[in-house]
Amino acid sequence: MTHTPGKVVTRDDVEPVRWMGEEGRFLLRGEDTGGLYSFFEVTTSPGGGPPLHIHEAEDEAFYVIEGRYSIVLGDEEHDAPAGRLVYGPRGVPHKFRNVSDGPSKLLVVATPGGVEGFFEGLSDLMAKGVPPSPPDMIELAARYHVEGLEQVGPPPGVRPGTRP
Template sequence: MDRTVPRPMNWNGTEYHIQLSSEETGGCIGIFSSVCPPESGPPRHVHEAEDETFHVLSGEALFWLAGAEQVAQAGETVFVPRGVEHAFRVIGPRPARMLTILTPGGFEGFFREMAEGQYRIPEDMAAIGAIGARYNMTFTGPPLAA
């Protein structure tokens, strides 16, 4: 398959690269990498249609899944089944590099829209929530506190 190298997308201080899009896999899977700054992370949310797998490449992050917390360091993987409320926060002084896999694919389009619009958290949560809903995602609470 002949494909171009994806250009980086930046949103809220995180750099995203779509590694494999749903368009390339017939909708089966979407994979993106990210470099997340210290203390960053998304608001609590639920994916209704996708399972989400995070593989930490470097750094570490605190993951919150339906009230249970776990720290994932470089080389560790966290699986979040669809329908489970979750969030994460990068901990420690270094950015965290992660590879995120969503099955089925398609959710990677959310990050394209966020980067294009440069929506801010918490100021633009109404717009972010409306776009998230188009990708079967519901925001359920704030980001994890430091």
């Protein structure tokens, strides 16, 4: 077992990272936890959220702290107001969408740790002004060891076969 020193983090001291209508603050990174998990806050704009996707090697827990989300987990859609937690185990298709009129916020625990590199890379791709293609996202996931990331549906609010 890897031992790491403790850490105290103040949310506002963590620089936000922006990607595809979302903003994340990585409060505990993989290197802070010996690779065990990452802990971060995600703020999602109204209607925003990731497309339906699968992680083959990562588990995620989503705890809503502000606003309201619709969270799809497998074949079921769940209403997720503030105070609700939804656990997305590896291998289960999932997505979330902010269904509030304003920004909504989640706390996310992802295991194993290290997913923050993927989002920082996605932010860099987005800075080029063109949404990354699914192959770009798969390559980025492989680079940061987000194992088996597979997009299986369009982003929220986008019909299959069209681009946002």
